[in-house]
Amino acid sequence: MLKISGLNQYYGGSHTLWDVNLDLPAGSCLCLMGRNGVGKTTLLKSIMGLIAVRDGAIEYNGEALTLAKPEHRAELGIGFVPQGREIFPLLTVEENLKIGLRAARKQGIKKVPEHIYELFPVLKQMLKRRGGDLSGGQQQQLAIGRALVLNPKLLILDEPTEGIQPNIVSEIGDVIIRLNRAKGITTPLLKQGDEAKDEVREGIIKIKNELGVTVLLVEQKLPFARKVADRFYIMDRGRGVAAGAMDELSDDMVKRYLTV
Numbered sequence: 001m002l003k004i005s006g007l008n009q010y011y012g013g014s015h016t017l018w019d020v021n022l023d024l025p026a027g028s029c030l031c032l033m034g035r036n037g038v039g040k041t042t043l044l045k046s047i048m049g050l051i052a053v054r055d056g057a058i059e060y061n062g063e064a065l066t067l068a069k070p071e072h073r074a075e076l077g078i079g080f081v082p083q084g085r086e087i088f089p090l091l092t093v094e095e096n097l098k099i100g101l102r103a104a105r106k107q108g109i110k111k112v113p114e115h116i117y118e119l120f121p122v123l124k125q126m127l128k129r130r131g132g133d134l135s136g137g138q139q140q141q142l143a144i145g146r147a148l149v150l151n152p153k154l155l156i157l158d159e160p161t162e163g164i165q166p167n168i169v170s171e172i173g174d175v176i177i178r179l180n181r182a183k184g185i186t187t188p189l190l191k192q193g194d195e196a197k198d199e200v201r202e203g204i205i206k207i208k209n210e211l212g213v214t215v216l217l218v219e220q221k222l223p224f225a226r227k228v229a230d231r232f233y234i235m236d237r238g239r240g241v242a243a244g245a246m247d248e249l250s251d252d253m254v255k256r257y258l259t260v
């Protein structure tokens with residue numbers, strides 16, 4: 001689904017990404033790992049077109065993305081939840097979610113899809129609250145909810161558990177697993193003519209039909225990464241140094257590339 005070949009990126013004269021190659025198969029959940037400052041966020045921002053790359057190629061479902069504008073990447077169905085969440089503190093939860101609608105309009109999505117409230121009930125309860133008044137965990141749920149408004153096929157998350165209390169970390173993990181594996185989403189009991197529930201059902205069927213959202217996330221917490229992801233990709237000093245199925249992540253790799 002996403003293929004990165006020979007990617008090099010510079011901040012001014014500083015060479016940050018070195019010949020990065022990464023293959024993300026559709027349906028997988030890949031965790032990008034590595035110590036602080038190795039280039040994980042830079043790689044995500046390059047995929048989203050938020051920073052320019054020097055050379056190399058980024059392909060999404062066979063389409064060359066390397067020079068595409070960030071808005072075009074969103075329209076193609078790539079959702080992004082940046083590090084630090086970047087929600088608008090003075091706008092309400094509802095207004096923050098509606099920001100996500102801009103990129104979704106081209107797909108004919110005019111309203112925030114109801115299944116987002118099914119995934120994050122707290123957002124429904126807090127629709128009129130200002131984003132800045134939410135807890136860190138609620139803001140993270142809002143940031144993920146906003147990225148889901150465009151029904152992404154690929155969801156990219158940069159350290160979604162950073163600075164969040166443990167019970168919410170676990171809830172966020174469960175949501176990522178549900179989105180990725182499209183399992184455990186129960187279709188609510190539906191009464192005919194109940195428009196909101198019809199929308200929930202449609203959203204769920206859509207997610208299930210598409211066999212889950214492909215996920216790429218940066219995560220430093222090892223137990224969380226092992227729980228949600230089925231593949232890993234480790235970076236060290238701007239290069240990809242190890243990759244594989246999550247159950248192949250060895251203690252030696254952890255010691256060599258991840259422990260501080």
Ligand SMILES: Nc1ncnc2c1ncn2[C@@H]1O[C@H](COP(=O)(O)OP(=O)(O)OP(=O)(O)O)[C@@H](O)[C@H]1O
Nearest residue numbers: 011012014016034035036037038039040041042043
């Ligand atoms: N805007 C920038 N201008 C110049 N250098 C930058 C910029 N952003 C990041 N860097 C540098 O690029 C390197 C990679 O940073 P990056 O944020 O991608 O790493 P990271 O692996 O995501 O780290 P962290 O886990 O701390 O977020 C670091 O040396 C960092 O100091």
